[in-house]
Amino acid sequence: MTEQIDKALAREYEAGFVSEIESDTFEPGLNEDVIRRLSQIKGEPEWMLDWRLKAFRVWQEMEEPDWAHVDYPKIDFQAIAYYSAPKSMQDKPKSLDEVDPELLRTYEKLGIPLIEQQMLAGVAVDAVFDSVSVVTTFRDKLEEAGVIFCPISEALHKYPELVKQYLGSVVPTKDNYYAALNCAVFTDGSFVYIPKGTRCPMELSTYFRINEQNTGQFERTLIIADEGSYVSYLEGCTAPQRDENQLHAAVVELVAMDDAEIKYSTVQNWYPGDEEGKGGIYNFVTKRGICHTNAKISWTQVETGSAVTWKYPSCVLKGDNSVGEFYSVALTRGRQQADTGTKMIHLGKNTRSTIISKGISAGKSNNSYRGLVRMNPGAKGARNFTQCDSLLIGDQCGAHTFPYVESRNPSAIIEHEATTSKVSDEQMFLCQQRGLDPEKAVSMIVNGFCKEVFKELPMEFAVEAGKLLEISLEGSVG
Amino acid sequence: MSEWFSNALIRAQDLTGLVDQQWMDPVRTKAITQLKNTAWPNRKTEAWRYTPLRSVERTTASVKSTENDLSQLAPVVIPGIEPIEVVFIDGRYCAALSSGELPEGLSIVLGSKLEARDELLDKLSAIKPERHLFGMLNDALAQDVVWIKVGCGVSIDTPIRISNLSSQSAESHVKAFVSLEEGAQATILEMADAEGQTLSTGFTEYDLAKNARLEHYRFALQTGDNVSVGGSHFKLEEGAQLNSNIIGFGSDLQRLDTDIIYAGENANAKLNAIYLLDGKELFDLHATVEHAVPNCVTEENIRGIVADRARAVFNGRIHIHRDAQKTLAELNNRNLLLSDKAEINTKPELEIYADDVRCAHGATVAEIDKKALYYLQTRGISRAKAQVMLNFGFINELIDQMPNEVIAEWVRPMIRSRFEQMEVK
Numbered sequence: 052m053t054e055q056i057d058k059a060l061a062r063e064y065e066a067g068f069v070s071e072i073e074s075d076t077f078e079p080g081l082n083e084d085v086i087r088r089l090s091q092i093k094g095e096p097e098w099m100l101d102w103r104l105k106a107f108r109v110w111q112e113m114e115e116p117d118w119a120h121v122d123y124p125k126i127d128f129q130a131i132a133y134y135s136a137p138k139s140m141q142d143k144p145k146s147l148d149e150v151d152p153e154l155l156r157t158y159e160k161l162g163i164p165l166i167e168q169q170m171l172a173g174v175a176v177d178a179v180f181d182s183v184s185v186v187t188t189f190r191d192k193l194e195e196a197g198v199i200f201c202p203i204s205e206a207l208h209k210y211p212e213l214v215k216q217y218l219g220s221v222v223p224t225k226d227n228y229y230a231a232l233n234c235a236v237f238t239d240g241s242f243v244y245i246p247k248g249t250r251c252p253m254e255l256s257t258y259f260r261i262n263e264q265n266t267g268q269f270e271r272t273l274i275i276a277d278e279g280s281y282v283s284y285l286e287g288c289t290a291p292q293r294d295e296n297q298l299h300a301a302v303v304e305l306v307a308m309d310d311a312e313i314k315y316s317t318v319q320n321w322y323p324g325d326e327e328g329k330g331g332i333y334n335f336v337t338k339r340g341i342c343h344t345n346a347k348i349s350w351t352q353v354e355t356g357s358a359v360t361w362k363y364p365s366c367v368l369k370g371d372n373s374v375g376e377f378y379s380v381a382l383t384r385g386r387q388q389a390d391t392g393t394k395m396i397h398l399g400k401n402t403r404s405t406i407i408s409k410g411i412s413a414g415k416s417n418n419s420y421r422g423l424v425r426m427n428p429g430a431k432g433a434r435n436f437t438q439c440d441s442l443l444i445g446d447q448c449g450a451h452t453f454p455y456v457e458s459r460n461p462s463a464i465i466e467h468e469a470t471t472s473k474v475s476d477e478q479m480f481l482c483q484q485r486g487l488d489p490e491k492a493v494s495m496i497v498n499g500f501c502k503e504v505f506k507e508l509p510m511e512f513a514v515e516a517g518k519l520l521e522i523s524l525e526g527s528v529g
Numbered sequence: 530m531s532e533w534f535s536n537a538l539i540r541a542q543d544l545t546g547l548v549d550q551q552w553m554d555p556v557r558t559k560a561i562t563q564l565k566n567t568a569w570p571n572r573k574t575e576a577w578r579y580t581p582l583r584s585v586e587r588t589t590a591s592v593k594s595t596e597n598d599l600s601q602l603a604p605v606v607i608p609g610i611e612p613i614e615v616v617f618i619d620g621r622y623c624a625a626l627s628s629g630e631l632p633e634g635l636s637i638v639l640g641s642k643l644e645a646r647d648e649l650l651d652k653l654s655a656i657k658p659e660r661h662l663f664g665m666l667n668d669a670l671a672q673d674v675v676w677i678k679v680g681c682g683v684s685i686d687t688p689i690r691i692s693n694l695s696s697q698s699a700e701s702h703v704k705a706f707v708s709l710e711e712g713a714q715a716t717i718l719e720m721a722d723a724e725g726q727t728l729s730t731g732f733t734e735y736d737l738a739k740n741a742r743l744e745h746y747r748f749a750l751q752t753g754d755n756v757s758v759g760g761s762h763f764k765l766e767e768g769a770q771l772n773s774n775i776i777g778f779g780s781d782l783q784r785l786d787t788d789i790i791y792a793g794e795n796a797n798a799k800l801n802a803i804y805l806l807d808g809k810e811l812f813d814l815h816a817t818v819e820h821a822v823p824n825c826v827t828e829e830n831i832r833g834i835v836a837d838r839a840r841a842v843f844n845g846r847i848h849i850h851r852d853a854q855k856t857l858a859e860l861n862n863r864n865l866l867l868s869d870k871a872e873i874n875t876k877p878e879l880e881i882y883a884d885d886v887r888c889a890h891g892a893t894v895a896e897i898d899k900k901a902l903y904y905l906q907t908r909g910i911s912r913a914k915a916q917v918m919l920n921f922g923f924i925n926e927l928i929d930q931m932p933n934e935v936i937a938e939w940v941r942p943m944i945r946s947r948f949e950q951m952e953v954k
Contacts, residue, residue, distance in 0.1 A: 118575070120880075426894075428869060443884035446854070452879040454892070461866035461896040471881050471888040 064322055067292030076135040076266060081128050083107060086235055089134050093204050093238075096211060106224040106234030113228045116361075119390040120419040120451055123296070123333065123359050131267040131298055133236045177202060177241045177257045179270055189253065196252050198282075199244040203271055206242035213244060217275055221304035221341050221367070229300040229361075230337040233269050237302065240270035245280035245311070254509055259288040259299075261321075261332070267298040274304070276311035276346075283314040285512055288356070292322050294330045296358060305340030305348055309370065312347040313340060316508050317364075318516055321356035326414070328386025331358025338362065344370030344399070351507045353516040354381040354389060355523045363421065365394035368402035368433075375404040378504040380516070382523050383416035383448070392422035392453075397430035397463065406437040409501050412448035413524070419451040426463035433460065439469040442500055444493070444524075494521045531569050531586045534662075538564060540592070541669035550672060552646045556653050560668035567662050576661050579842040579874040580813045584756050584781040590700040590728040593619045604692040605722065609935040612690035612718065613637075615675055619694075620701030620729070622673040626692075634683030634713075640674035649676050652706055656734045656762045657788045663758040664786070667730040671704035677717075678707075679741075684714040688744075688933070693731045695723040695755070703731040709741035709769075716744040716933060719761065723751040731759035737769035739793065744932050745773040749785060750943075752778050752810065760786035765825075767793030774931050775802035776940065778947065779810025779839055789827065790819045791853075797826040801927045804832075805944065806839035806871075807951045813842035816860075820853040823883075829860040830927055834920055836867040836951040845890065846878040853883050860890040865897055865923060867916075867951065917948040 077085060086107055090100040115126075177188075177200065193200050199210065206214050224234045241257045261268045276282055288299075299321060307313050315338075324331025334357035340348040350364040366375030377393035395404035404424065412418040420439045441450035452469045474496050482492035498505070498517060505513045541561050544550050550557075570577035602618055603626060615637055616626035622639050631637060640649055654660070654668050679685055693703045709715055719733055737743055747761055757780060763771055777783060789798045804812045818827050827847065835841045847858045864873045877890040897919050905915035924944060931937040 441879075441881070443881070446851070446884045448884070449880070449882045451881060452877075452890070454876060454878075456875045456892055456894060457873070458864075458866060458894040459869075459872045461869055461871065463894070464896075465892070465894040467877070467890075467892040469877070469879060469890050471879060471886065473884040473886075 064292055066320060067322055074135050074137050077132045079130050079132045081133060085133055095207055099207060103235050106231050109225050110231035110235055113231055115228050119361050120417065121359050121361065121388040121390050126298060133267060134238055135266040179239055179257060179259045197246040197249055198251050200255055201242055203240045203242040203273060217273055217306055221306060221339050222302050222337050227337060229335040230302050233271060233300050233302045237269045237271040240272045243274040243282060245276045245282045247277045248279040251282040254283050254285055256285040261297055270301045272303040274313060275306045276308060276313050278308045279310040281312045283509060285509060286317045288319055288321055296331055296333055298333045300335045303338040307340060307342045307346035307348050309344045309346060314349045316512055317352040318512060319354045319356050320519060323356045323385060323387050324358040326385045333358060334360045334362060336362045338364035341367045341369055342373035342375060345372045346370055347374040349376040351378040351504065354391060355519050358387060360389040360391050362391045363393055367396045369398045371399040372401045373399055377406045378507040379408045380501045380504045381418055382411040382520060383418040384413040384523060385416060387416040390419045390421055392420045394423040395435060397426045397433040401432045402430055403434045407503050408439045409504055410441045410450055411497060412450045413444035415447045417449040419453060421453040423455040424465055426458040426460045428459045430460045430463050433463040435465045437467040441471045443473045494524050497524060533586055533588060534569050537666055549641050552641055555650055556668050560665045564665050564669060570662060580784060580811065588728045588756055589726055590698045592700045602694045602696060604690060607939045610688060612688045615691045617693050617703045619696055619699040620672060620703055622675060632685060634680035635685050636678045638676050640676060649706060656764045656790060663730050664732060664760060667702050667704060667732045670702040674704045676706045679709045679713040679715045681710040682712040688716040688718055690718040690720060691733065693721040693729060695727040695729055697725040699727050701729045705733045707733060708736040709738060709743055711738045712740045714742045719747040721749055721751055721757060723755040727755040729757050733761050735763040737765045739766045740768040742770045745771065746936060747775045749777040749783055752780050754781045756782045758784045762788040764790045764792050765796040765798065767795060769796045771798040772932055773800045777804040777812045777814065779806040779812035782811050784813040786815045788817045791822050791825040794822050794824040800829045801930055802831045803924055803927055804841055805947050806835045806841055807837050808839060810839040815844045817846045820849045820856045820858060823852060823854045825856055827858040831862040832924060832927060834865045834867060835871040835873055838870040840872040843875040847888060849881045849883050849886055851882040854885045856886040858888045862892040864894045866894060920948045921945060
């Protein structure tokens with residue numbers, strides 16, 4: 052049986068093509084001049100450059116974290132190019148018609164509906180290609196509702212006050228090594244502001260694509276949901292198939308004001324490297340949201356890509372009655388390594404959090420859940436429920452759980468459980484007896500295992516995630 | 530580096546080459562070398578993340594050089610049991626308080642008196658070679674080592690008790706090695722008692738040969754301003770069985786490391802641990818299980834109640850190695866917080882490299898069930914008493930599982946009076 056599973060796992064990476072696009076790319080290397088040049092190209096205000104330089108100095112003092120259960124050669128930060136933009140973006144296109152057709156084809160190939168005619172899709176997309184945002188769709192319609200959805204580089208010019216107020220307010224510059232690096236060199240990303248009492252009329256989505264060689268992608272996303280508003284935001288990512296490792300160090304900050312709700316979904320499908328662990332993306336990401344009174348932040352992630360993942364989308368439950376959720380499916384195969392989980396910091400009264408994490412390991416991969424639930428003294432009546440399940444496919448992989456539970460309030464209730472199991476021979480036998488081939492059977496069992504998370508994803512994404520998982524599992528049966 | 534630590538290293542160095550200490554030199558020298566390359570733990574050292582070492586840095590305890598004062602110290606009496614005694618006072622073996630006559634098949638010998646010293650030397654500190662700083666300090670500073678050996682197929686019915694007694698402001702380092710040969714059976718109690726500000730490290734290693742069976746109790750009941758860091762490390766060969774029961778009260782600093790290492794198939798271990806903390810006490814329990822071979826079974830139940838401003842730390846790690854197929858391992862940690870100044874930090878960890886295993890862990894933190902409390906009060910029971918009853922019920926489940934009913938019977942009233950003291954503040 053394992054042989055069949057293995058076969059099913061040995062699949063192709065469908066998004067691994069390279070687009071032939073001429074680009075302007077910095078020489079590899081990182082110093083203050085690079086940051087100044089980058090800031091100048093973006094035409095950033097003085098305070099922004101100062102902020103970056105300050106972060107850069109902080110970063111130089113910091114040490115690379117080594118506590119995660121991952122193993123990779125030391126990154127040479129001087130060998131990375133910190134800016135790359137398609138040449139055609141120099142005179143910024145005003146509408147989709149002016150965008151380089153090759154770029155549009157890239158997104159078409161990836162199945163991203165950039166073309167506004169695809170009204171049916173009903174999703175507004177901000178497409179980020181290497182270091183710049185290519186296009187943001189449906190802007191007029193969003194503006195009508197008062198929603199701001201634009202590249203963060205543009206927001207810096209148009210809404211400097213908002214950006215200045217919130218940038219770094221959730222993930223401070225000094226937060227961690229990669230966050231500090233991101234602060235210094237971030238190039239683009241999405242900015243979202245939902246006004247008071249507004250329900251965002253459509254799903255917002257950002258699609259990240261790394262194309263250029265030897266570059267890193269450092270994007271920054273900032274979402275502010277003002278009082279009583281609601282937004283659902285989707286994020287997807289891919290990269291070409293290459294032999295060397297590329298770094299992706301993003302920062303995402305969410306601010307949910309009183310009574311607001313943010314739903315943030317990610318399907319992460321960066322190039323994972325080949326079967327022998329050659330190439331692939333290092334995905335070192337800091338994601339955090341802050342919830343004010345009665346607010347809610349829900350993180351849903353499906354992680355199938357990247358050679359190494361280091362990612363802990365977290366919630367600071369500051370306001371009373373606020374809610375944090377984390378739903379995650381992480382699948383590793385080949386030589387992939389994932390160390391992912393969440394932090395729920397309960398500060399306010401009656402705050403609630405739910406963590407559902409499903410880890411699937413196959414091949415020679417390692418998959419770890421690492422989480423923290425902290426009840427501070429003020430978290431009266433707070434509640435947490437955590438469930439971490441791991442599924443092992445094959446006897447060469449690893450599944451690990453590292454939950455930290457800290458309670459300083461007696462009225463807070465914390466429950467944590469974790470289980471580990473495998474795709475059992477009985478389950479396989481039953482499915483095959485019913486006429487399913489082994490691959491379908493595994494995919495069905497895995498889908499069932501992940502059901503609780505998939506149901507949290509927006510519809511189109513859930514279908515995509517299910518498919519992605521199926522492709523990822525191809526060849527893992529045996 | 531703390532001043533205390535650098536002094537300890539100098540003292541260890543001074544012990545090397547002493548006439549009655551020379552035989553330990555290989556172990557001591559190795560430990561000293563390792564210690565020189567070990568940093569004094571701080572908040573960023575994962576194994577000491579929640580357990581600050583200020584009380585070690587500030588200790589006034591010192592190693593006593595005078596003869597043991599026997600007038601005040603003696604192992605506590607457990608009604609109904611006359612154990613075979615192995616007594617250490619202020620870190621030195623005390624022949625006067627230890628049992629002289631032993632049943633057939635049991636030998637208890639001081640390392641320095643042993644003919645086959647080298648055999649013991651090879652075994653020492655080998656069961657868990659990678660230990661934290663205090664384990665190495667114990668290697669470097671222990672002066673008397675006792676080897677308890679139960680012969681092949683021998684069953685010792687009388688419990689053997691290893692007591693680590695400390696007098697006022699004494700520093701002590703106690704080390705024992707227990708081997709149960711093939712098919713042997715024994716019950717071993719490890720107890721410590723201390724008065725006033727003391728500092729002590731106490732490590733015992735257990736080597737369970739094929740089909741050996743060990744019933745183990747470790748009671749760390751010294752409270753107050755003593756500092757105590759210790760551990761029990763078990764190696765289980767094929768078919769060996771371990772039943773370990775731990776009770777810990779907190780003190781200025783109380784840290785225990787229990788390690789279970791499977792070296793042969795079809796062995797099993799059950800670990801029940803209880804911690805009951807009050808005042809400003811700190812208790813830190815690290816339980817590690819290494820499933821290095823297939824077909825072994827582990828069951829761990831850890832329960833704690835934390836009152837007042839006390840702090841509990843639990844770290845439960847289950848590591849299933851690549852070949853350890855068909856492993857069954859379960860860990861359950863449940864905690865009650867009684868006060869809003871109390872704190873619990875728990876971290877149940879799983880590290881799994883084999884697919885055909887069944888592993889689970891669970892951890893909960895909550896306060897006492899308000900409805901249950903209310904129910905008892907409606908039956909005319911005072912709140913304080915109801916609280917004690919509910920706490921007792923929570924813990925008693927584990928005490929009921931103690932295989933030795935006489936010991937369990939001795940433990941119960943002690944726990945009850947502890948609860949009366951811990952009343953909700």
